[in-house]
Amino acid sequence: MVENNPFLSKEFSGVWMKHFGESQEIEAPNFINPVKFIKHAKLPVKQNIGSTLTKGIGYQKSKPEKMEINGTYLLYDIPSYFNNETAESKKIGFLSTKQYPGYLIELTAFANYQEYLQKTFSKSSRYKLNKYKKRLEECFDIRYQMIWGTVEIEAYEKIFDTFKNLLEKRFDDKEVYNNNLDPKEWNFYKEVVYPLLLEKKAGLFVIYDEENPIGITLNYFSDTIIFDAITVFDIDYAKFHLGSVTIMKILEWGWEHHFKIFDFSKGHYEYKTRWATQKYDFEYHIYYDRDSIKSKMTANCIKQFYELKQQLRDRKLNERLHKLTYLLKKNKKEKEKTLDYSFSNLESEIIPDHLEELNPKKLVNKHLKTIAFDFLYLNNECMKNLRIYKSDQKEIDYLLIGNQRQIGVKINIH
Template sequence: MNPYLQKIFKTIWLNHFNAGLTANEFSFIDMITFVKHKKIPVYFNTGATNTKGISYNLSDKISNDYKGKTFIVYDVQDFNTDIPKAVNGLSCYKIRQYPGFICDLNNYDNLHKYMLDVISKKSRYKFNSYKKKLESDYGISYKMYLDDITNDDYESLFTSFNFLLKKRFLEKKTVNNNLNPVEWEFYKKVTFPMMKKKQAGLFVVYNRSTPIAITLLNFSKTNMIDVIRTFDINYSKYRLGTVSLMKQLEWCFKNNISALDFSKGYFEYKKRWANKNYMLEYHIFYDKKSFKSKLIAFLYKQFFKFKLFLRKNNLTHLIHELSFILNKKKYAK
């Protein structure tokens, strides 16, 4: 079951981003609830862009509760949902936004076989050498925390997590949206109760008792979903990020996880390690008999297409770098 459609995630998201107000249900769609925009008749799905991909089905029992309204469903995985562009009185724009990447493990027994098929011989040798060197030079251990974590350990790890992530992006001289205090506080609030239900986990690489790499992961029934990952840049020469990823894949094989979903956004490591890719889309449903609804939907469509243009031309990255320069003191705190 998708973790972003579960009660824990939705309730904490509503409390954090929607002042605890109740979400709205509409008859045309199953499982998805919506939050209304403060000023205009637009409704967007609970979780918005804080999910790492969702799927849904349209209902065959549609009433008139959609009349005059516009609905946005963010981050729809194109391989999970075959949604028509029109249903009854509703029409739908589908705008591609982000590439997604998956390590599909179904046809493999272990990490070695997966790497034989996906990673080049030269890279396999280098990655295994980095891992051996790291483990010989330091007291390295690996731990996946699920429902076995204490509150004190959780607080300590999230403090280390924030420090390591901030340290890495200060070195990169760019902005990481997850470090926005409001965003970070949400992930801190939602992850602990999700872990207690085994819907989330923290994978930690330790040098003795010190965390040097941390990855926040979410879980569906069969998939592990990459949410936020970072590592201590002091260990960069060992390709610590790659070593951590290798151990996470080993954990997947040992625990019958069929896929590691890197979710949205392009990074070189995702393309290197994934054996399948997909697209995440924004779906805009609108009342095709309402001029206002059609106009709002069209404007949002153009706005999302413009954002995609910025990403494709690497302009979003430049904006993040400029934002870092203008707010360097804030990010250094």
């Protein structure tokens, strides 16, 4: 049983009920605890409070003199590594179905972050990871912060609004629907995270470029586990591998604060397989009344229904559905033009006194911003030293000047 599971807290449960279970009667059955249930909106079962918006709940078997069950109960997202004691008995039936895969890092298997890195990644991979972080910090004015504990509500709301904007930008670029951005779901997250954050049951890890958040990760916390919930970064900085830098910094923070597990949560992504030390399963648990034919049939139908859904996920049909949902929900955008550009070394230094200068921090042109960031990354230049000019020569369109070199840029958008 996970101690102080944030998804079973009164803060999480109370806000979830306000958004998804208002006016519903809450039931606390006597065969397991501390999970509570309400009637499912669509299926003929009772579902756990939190539904699929938790990142993993656990429970323990109750031991009253007489365990009773009234109907069919569905528990979502039970991580197999929680090792729950099931409440199966002569009266109570139990079924489970494997759903999403999960991935985690056992922090206690290593003395610190450096030992983990040494034992998990090859020398060349470690070099690349350290290079990403170093290059990011050399090119921009970077700082990191885990917002965890006291924070003013105005500052919190400002960061959460940026969080949403970055997610929209990210998934518009991918042209994929993200259910986190559904207004009802997003409003739940925005309301629930703040009280949990004050109790140190949630945190927002932020990467800043000067005072501008460019990477944000929502984490939840039990006494021993960091749950990675939602991560986003500004796609303009994609060259700098903010995803890897975020994981590195949160892991360092996790060891410093004596957590035992970093849980990447549900879903298979290639990066999780590289970082994780253990794979596990998310399971749905179903309890039913053995003496009720209706309850038994319902339980078996629910199990088959979710196993079918998992088979469809295995065939990647959910990914196609997310793309289709995006197209249905969003107005069809004009097809993004392809950027083709080349850097050219200059035969002689150009004195730009007569050229129009552009502010690198206020570039409206998305393509030019991409080019500028590539210039910084490839030449190990710093943003504060960068100057950009419109060229008056046919050979190049722009002139980029850093602290160490100047380069011409020719752009072809088609």
